[in-house]
Amino acid sequence: MNRRENLKLLLAGSFGTGLILSGCGSETEKIAHQPAFGEFGSYGRTPEEIKHNELLKSTTFFTEEERKKLDILVDIIIPADETSGSATDAGVPDFIEFMMKDIPDYQTPMRGGLLWLDHKADEYFEKKFVDLTQEQRLQIIDEIAYPDTAKPEVQAGVRFFNMLRNLTATGFFTSEEGFKDLGYVGNRPNAWDGVPEEVLAKHGLENDPKYKDVYLDIATRGDLAQWDDEGNLIA
Amino acid sequence: MSIQIQSSGEEYDAIIVGSGAGGGMASKILSEAGLSVAVVEAGADFDPALEEHRTQLRFPWESPRRGAGTVRAFGDFDAAIGGWDIEGEPYTRGKDSEFDWFRSRMLGGRTNHWGRISLRFGPLDFKRKDMDGLGDNWPIGYDDVKPYYDRVDRLIGVFGSKEGIHNEPDGFFLPPPKPRLHELYVKKGTNKINIPVIPSRLSILTRPVSNERGVCFFCSQCNRACQVYADFSAGTCLVKPAMKKGQVDLYTHAMVRKVTTNDKGEATGVSYVSKADMKEYKLRSRVVVLGASACESARIMMNSTSKTHPNGLGNSTGYVGRYLHDSTGADRMGILPELMDRDRYNEDGVGGLHVYTPWWLNEKNLDFARGYHIEYWGGMSMPSYGFGGGMDTMRQHIKDEFGNPSVNGGYGAGLKKDIRTFYGSTVGMSGRGESIPQYSNYCEIDKSVVDKYGIPVLKFHYKWTDQELKQAKHMHDTFEEVLTSMGATILGKKPGPESQYGLHKPGRIIHEVGTTRMGDDPNTSVLNKYSQAHDCKNLFVVDGGPFVSQADKNPTWTILALSMRTSEYIVDQLKKKNI
Numbered sequence: 001m002n003r004r005e006n007l008k009l010l011l012a013g014s015f016g017t018g019l020i021l022s023g024c025g026s027e028t029e030k031i032a033h034q035p036a037f038g039e040f041g042s043y044g045r046t047p048e049e050i051k052h053n054e055l056l057k058s059t060t061f062f063t064e065e066e067r068k069k070l071d072i073l074v075d076i077i078i079p080a081d082e083t084s085g086s087a088t089d090a091g092v093p094d095f096i097e098f099m100m101k102d103i104p105d106y107q108t109p110m111r112g113g114l115l116w117l118d119h120k121a122d123e124y125f126e127k128k129f130v131d132l133t134q135e136q137r138l139q140i141i142d143e144i145a146y147p148d149t150a151k152p153e154v155q156a157g158v159r160f161f162n163m164l165r166n167l168t169a170t171g172f173f174t175s176e177e178g179f180k181d182l183g184y185v186g187n188r189p190n191a192w193d194g195v196p197e198e199v200l201a202k203h204g205l206e207n208d209p210k211y212k213d214v215y216l217d218i219a220t221r222g223d224l225a226q227w228d229d230e231g232n233l234i235a
Numbered sequence: 236m237s238i239q240i241q242s243s244g245e246e247y248d249a250i251i252v253g254s255g256a257g258g259g260m261a262s263k264i265l266s267e268a269g270l271s272v273a274v275v276e277a278g279a280d281f282d283p284a285l286e287e288h289r290t291q292l293r294f295p296w297e298s299p300r301r302g303a304g305t306v307r308a309f310g311d312f313d314a315a316i317g318g319w320d321i322e323g324e325p326y327t328r329g330k331d332s333e334f335d336w337f338r339s340r341m342l343g344g345r346t347n348h349w350g351r352i353s354l355r356f357g358p359l360d361f362k363r364k365d366m367d368g369l370g371d372n373w374p375i376g377y378d379d380v381k382p383y384y385d386r387v388d389r390l391i392g393v394f395g396s397k398e399g400i401h402n403e404p405d406g407f408f409l410p411p412p413k414p415r416l417h418e419l420y421v422k423k424g425t426n427k428i429n430i431p432v433i434p435s436r437l438s439i440l441t442r443p444v445s446n447e448r449g450v451c452f453f454c455s456q457c458n459r460a461c462q463v464y465a466d467f468s469a470g471t472c473l474v475k476p477a478m479k480k481g482q483v484d485l486y487t488h489a490m491v492r493k494v495t496t497n498d499k500g501e502a503t504g505v506s507y508v509s510k511a512d513m514k515e516y517k518l519r520s521r522v523v524v525l526g527a528s529a530c531e532s533a534r535i536m537m538n539s540t541s542k543t544h545p546n547g548l549g550n551s552t553g554y555v556g557r558y559l560h561d562s563t564g565a566d567r568m569g570i571l572p573e574l575m576d577r578d579r580y581n582e583d584g585v586g587g588l589h590v591y592t593p594w595w596l597n598e599k600n601l602d603f604a605r606g607y608h609i610e611y612w613g614g615m616s617m618p619s620y621g622f623g624g625g626m627d628t629m630r631q632h633i634k635d636e637f638g639n640p641s642v643n644g645g646y647g648a649g650l651k652k653d654i655r656t657f658y659g660s661t662v663g664m665s666g667r668g669e670s671i672p673q674y675s676n677y678c679e680i681d682k683s684v685v686d687k688y689g690i691p692v693l694k695f696h697y698k699w700t701d702q703e704l705k706q707a708k709h710m711h712d713t714f715e716e717v718l719t720s721m722g723a724t725i726l727g728k729k730p731g732p733e734s735q736y737g738l739h740k741p742g743r744i745i746h747e748v749g750t751t752r753m754g755d756d757p758n759t760s761v762l763n764k765y766s767q768a769h770d771c772k773n774l775f776v777v778d779g780g781p782f783v784s785q786a787d788k789n790p791t792w793t794i795l796a797l798s799m800r801t802s803e804y805i806v807d808q809l810k811k812k813n814i
Contacts, residue, residue, distance in 0.1 A: 033484055033485060033486050033487070034279075034280050034485060034486070034487045034488075035487070035488050035509070035510070035511035037279070037488075037511075042297065043289075043290055043293050043297045043298060043311075043312070044283075044287065044288050044289050044290040044293075044312075046279070046316055049306055052306065053299060056299070057299065076646050076647065077646045077647070077650065078650070078651055079647055079648055079651070081648045081651060081652075083651075083655075084651075095299070095301060098299045098300060099300065099303070102299075102300050102303065102305045103303075103305060141646065145644050145645055145646050146642055146643065146644045146645060147627045147628075147643055147644045148631075148642070148643050148644070149642075158644075161644075162627040162644070165626060165627065165644070165646065165650070166623070166624040166625070166626075166627075169622070169623025169624060169626065169650075169654055170301065170620055170621060170622050170623050170624055171301070172623070172651075173618045173622050173623045173654065174295035174296060174301040174302070174618050174619060174620065174622055175295075175296055176294070176296060178618065179294070179618070181651075181655065182579075182618065182655060182658055183579035184579070184615065184617060184618060185579060185580065185581045186454070186455070186581045186582065186583035186615070186616075186617055187292060187294060187454060187456075187583065187617050188292070188454070188581070189292075189452035189453070189454065190452065190453050190454075190581050190583070191452070191453060192412050192413070192453040192581075192583070192584050192585070193413065194412075194413030194414070195413070195414070195415065195416045195419065195580075195582075196578075196580055198578075199416065199577075199578050199580065200419075202578070203416065203419075203420075203573060205416070205419045205420070205423065206419075207413050207414065207419070208422070211396065211411075211413075211434065214396045214397075214410060214411065214434070215410060215411060215412065215413045215434075216394075216409075216410035216411065216412050216413070216441045216442070217410065220410075220442060221441060221442055221450050221451075222442075222443070222450065223442060223443070224442070224443050224444070224445075224446075225392070225409055225442045225443065225444055227389065227407045231385070231388075231397070231405060231406055231407040231408065232397075233408070233409075233410065
């Protein structure tokens with residue numbers, strides 16, 4: 001039985017969630033055994049979760065100026081290269097915008113960190129960070145991008161940049177663009193038959209011969225399992 | 236206002252509270268015997284085959300938080316609707332006590348997201364007191380449960396391999412999947428240090444066991460609940476089929492407050508608050524079966540006070556809630572340099588580990604009692620929230636073609652390339668072990684706090700003992716040995732006594748059992764060996780509550796086997812008119 005047939009069979013047998021009449025006595029009330037509360041939305045959200053997501057999306061955390069700065073920063077962290085596009089190409093700033101509201105603990109370090117960059121820019125170049133040349137921006141970033149060697153007096157900046165690096169990397173590599181970059185080819189129906197032979201050879205490994213007849217033979221994965229009384233698979 | 240919704244005289248043969256592993260199995264067995272059954276579930280209906288409930292095969296960008304665990308504890312796509320903290324359903328803790336309580340409010344309960352690790356308890360596991368003098372023996376042994384394990388295997392399906400290990404009994408196994416690459420490295424390493432690694436035993440259909448469920452298509456997402464029912468979830472594999480074939484009414488959004496009793500002290504049904512209108516309803520039945528989870532069932536019993544049961548139902552000797560225990564747990568991870576810059580291929584596999592280490596040191600005179608098994612993880616799994624993080628500390632482990640290590644932190648094309656290189660190179664392991672049940676670890680009713688349904692809540696009292704701490708220490712010694720044997724770079728510091736050797740807090744492994752333990756002596760147990768209450772003959776418990784001890788095995792398979800056994804006993808006792 002293939003997956004499509006599986007689905008058809010299962011859907012045909014699934015239940016509605018309607019009202020069921022209980023009992024038949026005069027005191028019987030018509031009650032909902034399975035009351036429904038609103039609609040489930042995209043990706044299997046409960047009605048409460050939909051409301052929560054909508055609420056978070058209805059407000060904006062970053063000011064326009066902050067957003068401009070964020071766009072510059074995420075593309076410094078993940079620029080376009082020969083393999084894939086940049087963080088902004090992959091929509092990372094929108095993801096970070098959402099996370100600021102999803103995990104409010106991010107808000108103060110993010111807002112403060114962005115301003116800290118302006119303080120540094122002002123100190124060094126008497127300008128705002130966004131108005132610096134790319135070379136000047138990187139001069140500041142280089143002071144906070146390497147935690148093992150950064151000076152103690154810029155630790156606040158280091159922590160901010162660690163946070164931003166994490167969010168940017170996650171935002172990029174969990175996007176469609178990032179999946180292509182990474183070469184992730186799963187999340188789809190398939191039949192796992194072990195590590196490909198050429199990969200095994202490369203690593204000098206093999207599947208334990210002892211289990212040769214025990215492991216799933218994918219050619220039989222549609223066949224109904226049957227056992228003898230001792231639990232040996234006979235079909 | 237209370238409404239008597241069932242007219243007088245109208246009653247079910249059985250009311251089952253909860254629709255997880257225990258309640259689900261009871262609904263099947265009881266309805267197939269021709270009984271009329273009501274399944275009362277606190278959460279909503281759930282069916283992963285319905286498009287609007289489906290989270291399986293979705294990409295991280297379908298979630299605005301990219302799968303982060305902000306709303307659902309195990310990530311936005313996890314099937315569990317509920318969590319450690321549920322709005323309006325608090326619980327409290329005693330002084331210096333730690334316990335976190337995970338609840339899934341939905342049809343099928345926690346079986347919708349569980350790890351599907353399906354291990355039989357072995358002969359030693361039912362009689363541990365005989366070995367170490369701690370805790371108590373079960374009133375039953377492996378031979379009593381074996382026929383039920385056999386039937387559960389064939390009914391629900393579990394893959395594995397026949398190994399002939401005395402305390403890891405073999406069953407009726409489906410073929411296991413071949414190992415992933417990191418799992419082959421685990422096997423190669425552990426061979427050198429004599430730690431066994433065998434195919435895992437998971438209730439995932441690598442081949443069909445019936446025409447009603449599909450087979451695994453290897454997306455690795457059993458925790459999201461399977462749209463073709465290729466993994467075991469109680470709602471889709473037991474309750475819904477029972478509704479289709481038998482006289483089963485499902486009540487959802489129904490929060491059971493108490494078991495009602497008559498003057499003779501017998502159960503007469505349940506009283507519940509409907510979340511639809513916040514009104515209280517009563518259902519009547521000849522038998523009440525609690526499968527609401529070890530702690531929730533204990534809560535219902537303790538809240539079921541009456542003239543004949545002033546301390547609550549089943550609680551005449553005060554043992555309800557006592558001996559609450561969870562599995563121990565500790566984890567460690569490392570980086571396998573050989574897995575950097577790997578060839579890409581679809582390595583999703585089944586939803587969980589393809590190999591594991593069963594406890595290998597029985598009767599070896601260690602400085603702690605009982606044991607643990609080891610679960611392994613790693614591979615090129617689907618990126619989700621958190622992916623690519625930690626480069627401020629881990630990037631140093633990535634080397635260029637000349638062997639020069641990268642500098643921690645950084646940015647730019649080099650960082651991007653390093654994350655690509657790093658992908659799929661981490662490998663980790665989790666020890667899951669047996670704790671010693673303690674009388675002093677318990678839950679009770681907190682009379683000063685009610686939930687939003689007006690029902691008094693649970694208060695937890697729980698502390699680990701030296702036994703569990705020493706076991707966690709042993710786990711970490713083993714983890715380092717295993718990682719070293721594989722040639723892995725071990726990440727992080729080995730936790731010491733200051734952090735309880737990395738032992739997770741009680742409750743975190745979500746294997747809580749023991750609150751209504753079975754026993755032959757009514758003075759020291761709540762239920763008899765058929766999980767029938769000593770002081771209320773038509774009340775039964777079919778979740779993890781009846782466990783006397785929990786082995787290092789995940790409890791679900793034993794819950795299913797015992798629920799089947801109890802349900803058949805109920806049918807038998809009804810026929811004999813004993814209840």
